[in-house]
Amino acid sequence: MNHLPLIIKREYLTKVRNKAFIIMTFLSPLIIIALFSVVAYLSQLNNNKQKLITVLDESGQFTSIFQNKETVKYKLLNNVTLENAKLIVEKEERYGLLHISDFKSTDGILPIEAKKNVDVEFYSTETPSLSIISGLERKIENRLKEMNLEMKGVDVMTLKNAETNITINQENFSGEKSSKADSVVKLIFGGAAGYLLFMFIIIYGNMIMRSIIEEKTSRIIEVIISSVKPIQLMLGKIIGTTLAGITQFGMWLVLGSILLFIASFIFDIDFTQINTPQQELVTQAIQNPEANAEVQLFMSAFFNMPLANLIVAFIFFFVSGYLLYSSLYAAIGAAVDNETDTQQFMMPIILPLILAVYVGGFTVVENPHGTVATVFSFIPFTSPVVMLMRIPFGVPIWQQILSLLILIATFIFTIWLASKIYRVGILMYGKKPTYKELLKWIRY
Numbered sequence: 001m002n003h004l005p006l007i008i009k010r011e012y013l014t015k016v017r018n019k020a021f022i023i024m025t026f027l028s029p030l031i032i033i034a035l036f037s038v039v040a041y042l043s044q045l046n047n048n049k050q051k052l053i054t055v056l057d058e059s060g061q062f063t064s065i066f067q068n069k070e071t072v073k074y075k076l077l078n079n080v081t082l083e084n085a086k087l088i089v090e091k092e093e094r095y096g097l098l099h100i101s102d103f104k105s106t107d108g109i110l111p112i113e114a115k116k117n118v119d120v121e122f123y124s125t126e127t128p129s130l131s132i133i134s135g136l137e138r139k140i141e142n143r144l145k146e147m148n149l150e151m152k153g154v155d156v157m158t159l160k161n162a163e164t165n166i167t168i169n170q171e172n173f174s175g176e177k178s179s180k181a182d183s184v185v186k187l188i189f190g191g192a193a194g195y196l197l198f199m200f201i202i203i204y205g206n207m208i209m210r211s212i213i214e215e216k217t218s219r220i221i222e223v224i225i226s227s228v229k230p231i232q233l234m235l236g237k238i239i240g241t242t243l244a245g246i247t248q249f250g251m252w253l254v255l256g257s258i259l260l261f262i263a264s265f266i267f268d269i270d271f272t273q274i275n276t277p278q279q280e281l282v283t284q285a286i287q288n289p290e291a292n293a294e295v296q297l298f299m300s301a302f303f304n305m306p307l308a309n310l311i312v313a314f315i316f317f318f319v320s321g322y323l324l325y326s327s328l329y330a331a332i333g334a335a336v337d338n339e340t341d342t343q344q345f346m347m348p349i350i351l352p353l354i355l356a357v358y359v360g361g362f363t364v365v366e367n368p369h370g371t372v373a374t375v376f377s378f379i380p381f382t383s384p385v386v387m388l389m390r391i392p393f394g395v396p397i398w399q400q401i402l403s404l405l406i407l408i409a410t411f412i413f414t415i416w417l418a419s420k421i422y423r424v425g426i427l428m429y430g431k432k433p434t435y436k437e438l439l440k441w442i443r444y
Helices: 004-016 021-046 082-092 112-116 130-151 156-162 179-219 220-224 231-266 276-287 288-304 307-335 341-365 371-375 381-394 396-424 435-443
Strands: 049-057 070-075 096-100 122-123
Touching: 004 276, 021 231, 049 082, 082 096, 082 341, 096 396, 122 130, 130 156, 179 231, 179 307, 179 341, 179 381, 231 396, 288 435, 307 341, 307 396, 341 371, 341 381, 371 381, 381 396, 396 435
Parallel strands: 049 070, 049 096
Antiparallel strands: 096 122
């Protein structure tokens, strides 16, 4: 009799009804969103504080570059010594004092060497923000560049008008066009798919292993194994735990989205302000028409990808890769008595995953159709990650099918091999197994 559906149902219900599972399903997104909310609120609070900077420009060449903004305001001082300027800033409790020394020559013309040896200091009570200092350096450098060009007789406006952007249009010999944005979007999609599989295997593979260890130590498994084939029991635990993991993952996405919306609405938090050092650059990019054109280019590149092929391939490779590694986790759980003993067997499982991530991250970026990337996309223990990273770049269908068939065949062989270990190991107690003993169990 086939008991597999009953085992899957039992395993799934046991997991989802577990108090720890329910608590973590609801508590995890709450903790994460609360953490993000606190960081966003503190960043927003810190960013809303207006920074008042006093500027003492003894050269008189930089007064025009300091324009007030929402978070930074400048006050220019004239005909004041440096010591008096420091006293004024301290008295008014301003953010800091920017001092630019006079580097003019006697005839009032900017010396050529001045651009390399401009004496600029920033005085403040506390250590200034890195983004503020970087912004001031950028302003002064740009102004010095303009001054040196003017000194050499170059019209700055003419030079700026002469600047242009070149986009190299890419097209293969069959007439299919692409762009740099296409490569970036494909790389992001492939990388996200590969890393998602990597994290899913680590999290829920360990859940399967711990579940088997718990049942083994409680001796419940002795009763179950008397009426169920080991391979059915192992498959039932793998599929049931996987369904429970998918349920939990889906709940995290739904609850996380709801909590994120509630937090932003109630506490008036703008989550886009978490990365405050880059906020000014992001704002400028949004207001720039060229940046908007780039956004449209990326959106077009996304919709030009073979989305149907990507979705189907993602489902098959994701499921097959996860089942392959889950069978190995189940075999390890059956072979040991406690989680501490699993460490010696974990390395051979983790290494191919890590290798797949690094091979996909480095070789696919440089040459997605190169020999290394292609070979690793057919090796079953690395193909789920590497192939998912390659597919957005246009892998032939026959390669995808061949890689998937090899992966499924390896999974069938691995599940058979793991069931042999599972059959013996599940009833073994009080003995720490070695690789030599595992080979003996396989031959039984």
